[in-house]
Amino acid sequence: MPIIVARDLTKTYYVGDVAVHALRGITLTIEAGEFVSVVGPSGSGKSTLMHILGCLDSPTSGHYLLNGRDVSHLSDDELSAIRNKEIGFVFQGFNLLVRTSALDNVELPLLYANRGRVPASERRRRALDALNAVGLADRATHHPNQLSGGQQQRVAIARALLNHPSILLADEPTGNLDSQTSIEVMDIFQRLKEERGITIVLITHEQQVAEYASRIIRFRDGRVVADQVDGARALAVGET
Amino acid sequence: MTRTSLFVAWRALGRNKLQTLLTMLGMTMGVAAVMTMIALGSGAQTAIEDQVRAAGMNLIVVKAGNYKVKTEDDFGGVVDHQADARLKPRAPLVSYDGARGFSRAYAVWNPDRPARVRLVVHPEDDPMEKHDHPTASQRLGDTEAGLGAAATLTSADAAAIRRIPGVQYVAEGIHENAHVAAGAKRWFTRLHGGDVQLPEIRRAWSFPRGRFFSEREQRSASQMMVLGSIVARKLFGDGDPIGRDVKLWNQTFRVVGVVTSTNVLTAPAVGDDQFDAVYVPFTTVHRLLNLTKLNDITITAASTGEVTRIAKQVADQLRARHRIAESAPDDFTVVTQARQALAKGGMRPEVARAVVGNVEGLEKVTLEQLAKTLERASRTMTALLASIAAVALLVGGIGIMNIMLLSVTERTREIGVRRAVGARAHDVLVQFLVEAMLLSLVGGIAGVALGFVAAGSMSQLLRWSTSISAAGVALSFGSAAAVGLFFGWYPARQAARLHPIDSLRYE
Numbered sequence: 001m002p003i004i005v006a007r008d009l010t011k012t013y014y015v016g017d018v019a020v021h022a023l024r025g026i027t028l029t030i031e032a033g034e035f036v037s038v039v040g041p042s043g044s045g046k047s048t049l050m051h052i053l054g055c056l057d058s059p060t061s062g063h064y065l066l067n068g069r070d071v072s073h074l075s076d077d078e079l080s081a082i083r084n085k086e087i088g089f090v091f092q093g094f095n096l097l098v099r100t101s102a103l104d105n106v107e108l109p110l111l112y113a114n115r116g117r118v119p120a121s122e123r124r125r126r127a128l129d130a131l132n133a134v135g136l137a138d139r140a141t142h143h144p145n146q147l148s149g150g151q152q153q154r155v156a157i158a159r160a161l162l163n164h165p166s167i168l169l170a171d172e173p174t175g176n177l178d179s180q181t182s183i184e185v186m187d188i189f190q191r192l193k194e195e196r197g198i199t200i201v202l203i204t205h206e207q208q209v210a211e212y213a214s215r216i217i218r219f220r221d222g223r224v225v226a227d228q229v230d231g232a233r234a235l236a237v238g239e240t
Numbered sequence: 241m242t243r244t245s246l247f248v249a250w251r252a253l254g255r256n257k258l259q260t261l262l263t264m265l266g267m268t269m270g271v272a273a274v275m276t277m278i279a280l281g282s283g284a285q286t287a288i289e290d291q292v293r294a295a296g297m298n299l300i301v302v303k304a305g306n307y308k309v310k311t312e313d314d315f316g317g318v319v320d321h322q323a324d325a326r327l328k329p330r331a332p333l334v335s336y337d338g339a340r341g342f343s344r345a346y347a348v349w350n351p352d353r354p355a356r357v358r359l360v361v362h363p364e365d366d367p368m369e370k371h372d373h374p375t376a377s378q379r380l381g382d383t384e385a386g387l388g389a390a391a392t393l394t395s396a397d398a399a400a401i402r403r404i405p406g407v408q409y410v411a412e413g414i415h416e417n418a419h420v421a422a423g424a425k426r427w428f429t430r431l432h433g434g435d436v437q438l439p440e441i442r443r444a445w446s447f448p449r450g451r452f453f454s455e456r457e458q459r460s461a462s463q464m465m466v467l468g469s470i471v472a473r474k475l476f477g478d479g480d481p482i483g484r485d486v487k488l489w490n491q492t493f494r495v496v497g498v499v500t501s502t503n504v505l506t507a508p509a510v511g512d513d514q515f516d517a518v519y520v521p522f523t524t525v526h527r528l529l530n531l532t533k534l535n536d537i538t539i540t541a542a543s544t545g546e547v548t549r550i551a552k553q554v555a556d557q558l559r560a561r562h563r564i565a566e567s568a569p570d571d572f573t574v575v576t577q578a579r580q581a582l583a584k585g586g587m588r589p590e591v592a593r594a595v596v597g598n599v600e601g602l603e604k605v606t607l608e609q610l611a612k613t614l615e616r617a618s619r620t621m622t623a624l625l626a627s628i629a630a631v632a633l634l635v636g637g638i639g640i641m642n643i644m645l646l647s648v649t650e651r652t653r654e655i656g657v658r659r660a661v662g663a664r665a666h667d668v669l670v671q672f673l674v675e676a677m678l679l680s681l682v683g684g685i686a687g688v689a690l691g692f693v694a695a696g697s698m699s700q701l702l703r704w705s706t707s708i709s710a711a712g713v714a715l716s717f718g719s720a721a722a723v724g725l726f727f728g729w730y731p732a733r734q735a736a737r738l739h740p741i742d743s744l745r746y747e
Contacts, residue, residue, distance in 0.1 A: 056660060056740045077664045084662020095657045095744065099255040109661040116244035116667075159661065 002065075003166055003199050004030040004053060009062035009072075011048050011222075022048040023059070024222035032166070033197040035189065037210035040219030046203050047171060049219070053201060054087050054169045055079040067166065084112050088160025092172035094152040096144040102155045103127050103140040109162045130158035134188060150181035157188060161198075168192065168200045174209050186212040245667070249674035252651075260679065263643045267683025267720060268690055270629075270636030275691020275708070275716040277629035280698065281622030283706035299441070300539040300551050302401070302558065303573045304393040392571040393534040397561060401539060404553050408542040411435035414522045415535045421487040422475040429471050430513060431488070433522030439499075441540050442514070450482045450497030453521055457496075461523035465493035468515035469500035486518070489528060493520060636683070637723035644676050644731035648738075655735055656743030669736035676728020677721065684720025688713055 011023040022045040030036055038046045051057040052064060055071060058079075064072040071082060083089075088109075096105045107127035110118045131137050134154040144152055153173060160168055170189070174182035190212060192198045202213055210216050211230070218226035253260045398412045414433035419426055439445050439452045449472075453464040465486050472481050472495075481495045500515055526532060539554065541547045555574050562571055648655070655668055663671075695706040 051741050054660070056744075077666070080659065080662050080664040080667075083660060089660045091744070095653060095660075097255075097654055097657065100251070104251065108658065111244050111248060112658070112662040112664070112667055120247070163662075 001032055001068075002029045003032040003034075003067055004028070004201075005063075005065040005068075006053070007063045007065075009049070009052060009059045009064060011045070011052065011057070012060045021222055023052070025062070026222075026224060028217065028224060028227065030199060030201065032199055033193065034215055035193045035200045035213045036202065036215045036217060037213035038201060038203045038217045038219060039205060039207065039210045040225075041205060044219040045222040046219045048222075050169050050171050050201065050203050053167070054089060055082045080112070084109055085163055086166050088157075088163070088165040088168045090153070090156050090160050090168065090170040090173045092175040094144070094149075094156045094176070096152055096155060096159075098145070099143055101141045101143060102131060102136060102147065102158075105144070105155055106130050106159045106162060108159055113163055126162060127158075130162050131155070133161065134158045148181075149177050150184055153177060153181075153185055154188065157185070161192070166199060168198050170200065170202045172204055173202065174204065174206070182209060245670045245674045246678075248671050249678050252671070253675055253678060259643060263639055263679050264683035264686065266639035267636040267680045267723070268687040270633035270723070271684045271687025271716050271720045272690035272694055273632035273687075274626075274629040274719055275688055275712065276694045276698070276706075277622075277625035278712040278715060279691065279695035279706035279708045280704060281618070281625050282709060282712060283695075283699070283704065284621055285618045285707075300541065300547060300554060301575045302393065302397075302537040302539065302554060303575065304533065304535055305571065305573065392562060393537055393558075394532055395534065397558060398534065398537045400557055400561060401537060401554055404550060404557065406542055406550050408540040409437040409440045409538075411438045411441055411538045412522050412534050413438075413536045413538060414525050414531070414533070416525070416529075418488055418518070420471065420475065420518055422481075422484060425475050427471055427474040429468075429474075430517040431525070432517055432519045433525035434466075434519040435522055435538075438519070438538070441538055445499050445501070445514075447497050448500055449480060450495070452497055452499070452519070458521040458523055461521060461527040463491060463493045463524060464496045464521065466497040466499055466519040467495055468517040468519075469498055470516035471518055472498045488518070488520070491528060633719055633723055637680075637727040640676055640679050640724060641727035641731060643679070644672060644728055645734070647675070648672065648731050648735040651735075652738060652743045652746040655738050656740055656746065659738075659740035660744060665736040668738075669732045672732035672735045673725070673728050676732065677724040680720045680724025680728070681717075684717050684724075687720065688716055691716060 006026050006028050009023050009026040010021070013020040013022060024045075026045075026049060038049065040046045048057070052059050052072075053066075055066070055074075056079075058074075059072050062072065063070055066082065066086060071079065074082070096102075097108070103124070104127075107123040110123045110126060128137060128140060131140055134157055136151060136154055136158065139147060139151060139155075142151075144155070147155065153176075157168075157173075168189070173185055173189075177185065186209065189200055189202065193200055193214075200213070202210070204210050213230075215227070215229045217224055395412055398410055401407060402410045412433075412435045416431045416433075417428065418431040419428050420431075421427075434452075436453065436455050436458050439447075448469070450466070452466055453462075457464050465488070467475070467481055467486070475481065475486065476484065481498060484495050486493045486495055499519070522534070539550070541550045551574050555570065555572075558572055559570060564571060658668060658671075659665075692708060695708055698704050699706045
């Protein structure tokens with residue numbers, strides 16, 4: 001069953017009077033449980049695609065069906081609810097709240113889940129579980145500045161997974177990490193795909209990183225130029 | 241939603257404690273200023289009201305007999321040479337009658353002339369001479385109802401006065417000097433045959449021990465006695481006099497209470513008419529001395545503004561009851577104490593001066609006008625203080641707005657992250673609004689506390705009267721909340737309007 005169906009998505013920005021066509025008609029389908037890399041040079045529109053897939057933005061035209069539901073023109077509040085329930089984000093810059101413990105950072109999505117009625121004890125328990133899943137239970141009280149880059153990204157992944165989203169969207173998750181730590185993060189992604197069947201869309205411009213995915217979509221000038229399913233993909237675990 | 245937003249906001253504020261603290265401090269100062277100003281303003285108002293009330297502005301005393309003591313009456317207890325000078329030209333020492341030529345006006349009794357004028361021109365009286373006792377000229381009604389005939393008031397008169405609308409309390413009084421004795425100790429003091437309503441009239445009375453006598457004890461003319469605090473000390477030292485016996489006129493009275501003044505500034509002293517005194521029911525005095533007369537009737541008006549009207553009505557009523565002919569003078573004296581009290585020091589001199597200075601012809605001033613003048617003065621002061629406080633509050637509010645705007649900019653990324661994990665624009669708005677409210681309310685609570693301290697120390701150290709009411713606290717706190725809401729709204733809306741993507745990309 002396809003979890004993401006994009007039909008002829010376009011997105012046009014206006015920078016002053018100049019129209020920027022970030023997406024020029026994207027059509028793609030991603031099945032549940034797929035691990036997809038989106039690669040392309042900067043400015044190719046891959047980030048814009050991620051924003052639309054992540055319901056942070058709406059397409060200028062076209063349709064986006066998430067889990068069979070057309071979400072391309074929902075209201076801001078409705079999109080917020082979908083982001084909360086269905087989507088987990090992992091960013092290049094981690095985007096953890098400063099001066100806030102790892103545990104508090106992880107439980108953030110639960111503050112907005114179920115109309116904010118998740119009791120504090122449950123928030124705590126689930127956040128700890130999520131931290132445990134990324135191997136950071138012993139760092140729960142540490143603030144971001146007390147954690148290494150890899151650890152911070154793992155906290156961010158724990159946060160993204162907290163509400164059991166169906167899609168994990170990662171925007172250059174290894175951009176700020178060294179190669180060794182990048183491999184660790186990729187390992188986590190692969191495990192998530194294998195063990196939980198989470199659909200992962202990974203945006204990167206590094207070919208090496210992209211190859212951890214089972215499918216690579218290439219972008220150029222707002223269009224898909226290649227879409228290859230790679231059976232012989234790299235295995236993060238095997239390489240360490 | 242509310243609890244979570246509170247939680248989120250609290251944690252966000254906790255992240256930058258110094259900044260939070262300083263912003264709150266601004267609010268604290270503003271609210272403390274409001275509190276203090278309100279306390280000062282209402283303190284001044286209460287002080288004026290208290291003084292007016294304590295001065296007996298609504299008090300009317302009817303005394304038996306008609307003798308005026310100039311030094312205590314015409315100009316409120318102050319010996320006022322100027323007042324005499326003002327009066328003299330109006331006093332017809334000599335009047336001209338066309339038909340009969342000049343005649344000496346003072347030699348004839350003319351009831352149509354105002355008594356005050358005659359007072360000055362009585363042949364016995366040298367206008368420049370001051371007497372501390374009633375002179376013949378002052379005892380106007382001597383020929384008809386002078387000192388000797390001062391048994392003109394009765395309980396029936398008091399009952400009639402009680403029926404006049406607007407009258408609040410009526411206390412019948414009879415006064416003697418007497419020796420009281422407890423064991424070997426004796427004391428010469430004032431004896432007041434009092435009325436059960438007396439404590440209601442004497443607002444500055446308190447009963448450190450025991451009570452005043454009851455209605456029933458008064459009706460049965462029982463031999464109960466309330467001691468003034470001076471007498472209690474003279475007879476019993478520091479011991480408890482309640483239940484002890486006191487001898488008066490060879491009769492035994494049981495002490496049921498001790499009365500003293502609530503006003504520490506005018507602590508009772510020997511010779512004090514109210515507290516170097518003993519009180520027994522006037523009915524008891526009547527029974528023991530076989531009397532029916534009253535020396536005076538003390539009346540309070542329910543409304544201060546009605547004193548003049550009631551005094552007039554009391555006089556009319558008594559004249560009718562005593563069947564006093566049109567041209568005959570009263571056989572009683574009605575004294576309203578407002579004017580007396582003004583100059584007597586019941587009011588602070590500066591207030592009294594202000595009143596006298598602001599109002600032309602004080603003697604014509606009705607109580608309504610007087611009250612209005614005082615009220616206007618204190619309202620002006622309150623308005624002034626309130627505007628200062630409002631400025632302080634405004635500054636605190638701008639501080640909050642400033643810090644919130646800064647915070648929105650500083651935390652743009654945080655806003656983006658929150659939006660990405662599912663916070664609605666509304667959630668962001670509420671978060672920042674709650675933060676602003678928390679700043680102002682916590683600052684406000686501290687401000688209320690500080691206001692208590694400030695007002696307290698002002699009245700302690702500067703002797704300014706302050707009064708903190710629940711309404712004042714509520715107002716201070718409410719204004720803090722309003723400021724938080726008002727100045728927090730704009731930054732919060734700015735935060736909520738940020739586009740998630742833009743805020744995520746913000747560097």
